[in-house]
Structure formats: structure tokens, C-alpha cells
Amino acid sequence: MYVVEYLRSRRVWFETFLHRPASSATRLAGCAHIPGRSVAKTVLVKARGAYLLTVLPATSRVDLARLGHALGLDPGEVNLATADEIERIFHDCEPGTIPPFGRLYELRTVADVSLQDAGVLVFxxxxxxxxxxxQFRDYESLEEPLRADFARPISSGTGQSSPRKRQRRAG
Known part of the structure; x- marks a missing residue:
């Protein structure tokens, strides 16, 4: 089921907008001139063999160890899903797109706690x-995601977490 049809059937307020094709949530933010922290990205993970949909700001990455801890699992029990697994589960989506509604795919959804600060969610x-x-509150009432603190900032341009600053030693 397409997301628009689902939202209409649930009678919640939402707006659609067209933008240049965007291959990532970060690019969507740029195309739509929206701060990346207001754009939700989705990442499919596998925890003890079960798939979970994580939802977090486009400016962040999933910290698998923190997610595992939040789920009561050992760090090695949570992994990113493969491209083949994503394609199989989200067969009705264009490559690179995963809507933030795990419920539509019979998946449990975990939303990072920082999303509630956005007020309005774009995806x-x-x-x-x-x-x-x-509205984030409408998304939350529809999806009923588990909330957890698992997102970590991405440093600009690298896709990696922000490095710690090194201090020079005198000497």
C-alpha cells in the first residue's frame, strides 16, 4: 500500500510535495530546502534474525551498539540489512526509498528520540x-514506534560519525 493511501485512510493531516529525485534523505533535505534534522530517514536492521525499521534524522546514522542496548540485546546481535533483504521486503518501493511505516510491512518500528523535537516530520x-x-505526533500515534536513543550525528561530507578532536601534546 502506498503511504499516501494509508495516510488518507487514517484521516490524518499531511502534505505531499514533488521534488527532484533524491537518492537519500539527506539529498531530499537539500532538494526541498529543509534542515536535515527535520527529514526522517529509515534504515532496516536485523536483530536476532528479526527485521526492525529504524527511523532517525537524515543528519544522523544508526549506532548499532546503542540500538542493541536499547533493545536489550548484545551489540553483535544487531546488524544492517543487506540490499537484497531491503529489496525483498520493500518490493513496492523504488530502490533507495523506504517509508517510515514499518506497520505497512509487518515490521516493528524504532524511532530515535531526537525526532520528537522536529515537530513536523518530512520523509x-x-x-x-x-x-x-x-506532524510528528500524528506519525507517532499511527505508527506507535518504540522510542530509543540510537542516532549519532554524521560529520558533513563523510558519512561517518564526527571524529573526536585530537589534542597536541607540548613537547
Missing amino acids: RTNTRHLGIRM
């Missing part, structure tokens, strides 16, 4: 060119 649908804007 991609099943396509690379259609975005949705809705």
Missing part, C-alpha cells in the same frame, strides 16, 4: 520524487 514515500510533511 520520502515509495518513490524518489514525492515527499510527505506531517
